[in-house]
Amino acid sequence: MRALMCEHHGPPEELQFRDVAVPEPGPGEVRFRVRAASVNFPDALMIQNLYQRQPPLPFIPGSEAAGVVDAVGEGVTGLRVGDRVATIPFEGAFAEYAIAPAFRTTVIPDDMEFAVAAGFTMVYATALHGLRQRGRLQPGETMLVLGAAGGVGLAAVEVGKLMGAHVIAAASTDEKLALARAHGADQAVNYSETDLKQAVKALTGDRGVDVIFDPVGGALAEPAFRTMGWDGRYLVVGFAAGTIPAIPLNLPLVKTASIVGVTWGMHSRREPEIHAENMAQLYAWYAEGGLRPEVSKHFPFEESREAIRWMMDRKVQGKIVIEVAA
Ligand SMILES: NC(=O)c1ccc[n+]([C@@H]2O[C@H](COP(=O)([O-])OP(=O)(O)OC[C@H]3O[C@@H](n4cnc5c(N)ncnc54)[C@H](OP(=O)(O)O)[C@@H]3O)[C@@H](O)[C@H]2O)c1
Structure with missing residues (x-):
C-alpha cells in the first residue's frame, strides 16, 4: 500500500511516500481502507519529535481518519467488515490502510461524508x-x-x-x-x-x-x-x-x-463508557443539525505534506482533510 512515512524527525517537506505492507489488526483492533484523513495539530508535532507520546521511527503519521472496515481483530464486537467508520488511530492514517483500536472507532451515519467524518471525532x-x-x-x-x-x-x-x-x-x-x-x-x-x-x-x-x-x-x-x-x-x-x-x-x-x-x-482509553456516551450525544446533535462541521480545505493524498504545512502556518479554519481514496 502507499503510505506517507516519517523516517527521521523534521519538517513535513521531508516526509516520503513509500510502498509498504498492509498492516494486520491485533486483538481489539480493526483495519480499515482509509477514504479521508484529517490533519490534527499532534500530526505536525509528532513528525518533529515535539509531541508528548512519540512513536518509534520510522512511522506513518496521521492521527484521525474515516473509511471502511476491511478486517477485524480478535475479540472485537460491534464492528464488522464493510462498516463505514470514523476513528482515531493516533498514527498511521496517512496511508491507504490503517489500524485503529475498536473502542475509539464508531460507525458513522449513512448520510455523513467521509471527509466530514474524518475530522469529527477528535475535535x-x-x-x-x-x-x-x-x-x-x-x-x-x-x-x-x-x-x-x-x-x-x-x-x-x-x-x-x-x-x-x-x-x-x-x-x-x-x-x-x-x-x-x-x-x-x-x-x-x-x-x-x-x-x-x-x-x-x-x-x-x-x-x-x-x-x-x-x-x-x-x-x-x-x-x-x-x-x-x-x-x-x-x-x-x-x-x-x-x-x-x-x-x-x-x-x-x-x-x-x-x-x-x-x-x-487518555480519557477515551480509561473511561470508554463515558466516551461512548459522549459520541452518542455528538452524533445525535449532528443528526439534529446542531453540529455543523466545517471542512475548509481538501487536499489530494499526494499533497499530504502541504496539508501539514498549512496547519503549521496557522492557516486552518475548522478542519482540513486529505482525500486518500475516492
Ligand atoms: N487536550 C486534548 O485532548 C487535545 C485534543 C485535541 C487537540 N489538542 C491540542 O489543541 C491544540 C489545537 O489543536 P487543533 O487541531 O485545533 O489545531 P488548529 O486547528 O491549528 O488550531 C489551533 C489554533 O491555535 C492558534 N494559534 C496560535 N498560535 C499559533 C501558532 N503559532 N501556530 C498555529 N496555531 C496557532 C490559531 O488560532 P489564531 O490564529 O486565531 O490564534 C489556530 O486556529 C493543539 O495544541 C493540540 O495538540 C488537545
Whole structure:
C-alpha cells in the first residue's frame, strides 16, 4: 500500500511516500481502507519529535481518519467488515490502510461524508469531554474560547452553545472571528488587535467568565486567566502557540478558580463508557443539525505534506482533510 512515512524527525517537506505492507489488526483492533484523513495539530508535532507520546521511527503519521472496515481483530464486537467508520488511530492514517483500536472507532451515519467524518471525532469529543466532564459547563454560564476558529476551538464554540452557554470567541483575525460567529459565537475578540483581558472584561463586567477553553496557550494564557470569574474553570487543552504558559498560582487563589487539564485520548482509553456516551450525544446533535462541521480545505493524498504545512502556518479554519481514496 502507499503510505506517507516519517523516517527521521523534521519538517513535513521531508516526509516520503513509500510502498509498504498492509498492516494486520491485533486483538481489539480493526483495519480499515482509509477514504479521508484529517490533519490534527499532534500530526505536525509528532513528525518533529515535539509531541508528548512519540512513536518509534520510522512511522506513518496521521492521527484521525474515516473509511471502511476491511478486517477485524480478535475479540472485537460491534464492528464488522464493510462498516463505514470514523476513528482515531493516533498514527498511521496517512496511508491507504490503517489500524485503529475498536473502542475509539464508531460507525458513522449513512448520510455523513467521509471527509466530514474524518475530522469529527477528535475535535468534537475533546470539546464535549472538556466542557462537560472537566469544565462542568452549566446553561447560562459564560465561556471564552481561544483559537476559536481552529479545529478544537470551533468545535468548542458549537458544543458550548448546545450546552446553553454564552460564548465569547477569541481569535487572531476578523475572518476567523466571522467563522466563529457563523458557528454560533455570541461575541468576538480579535486578540491580535486588542488587549484580550481588557476586551473580555469590557464584555463581562465584574462577573468575569465561568469557563475558559484554551487550546492555544503561550502569551494569551495569563491575560485570559485574569478574566476569570468566581469558581471559574480554566481548561488546559493545548499549546498551539508553541510555548507552555506558567500561570502565577496567586491567580487561582484570589479568583477561587480551578486550572483543569483535558486529555481526551487518555480519557477515551480509561473511561470508554463515558466516551461512548459522549459520541452518542455528538452524533445525535449532528443528526439534529446542531453540529455543523466545517471542512475548509481538501487536499489530494499526494499533497499530504502541504496539508501539514498549512496547519503549521496557522492557516486552518475548522478542519482540513486529505482525500486518500475516492
Ligand atoms: N487536550 C486534548 O485532548 C487535545 C485534543 C485535541 C487537540 N489538542 C491540542 O489543541 C491544540 C489545537 O489543536 P487543533 O487541531 O485545533 O489545531 P488548529 O486547528 O491549528 O488550531 C489551533 C489554533 O491555535 C492558534 N494559534 C496560535 N498560535 C499559533 C501558532 N503559532 N501556530 C498555529 N496555531 C496557532 C490559531 O488560532 P489564531 O490564529 O486565531 O490564534 C489556530 O486556529 C493543539 O495544541 C493540540 O495538540 C488537545
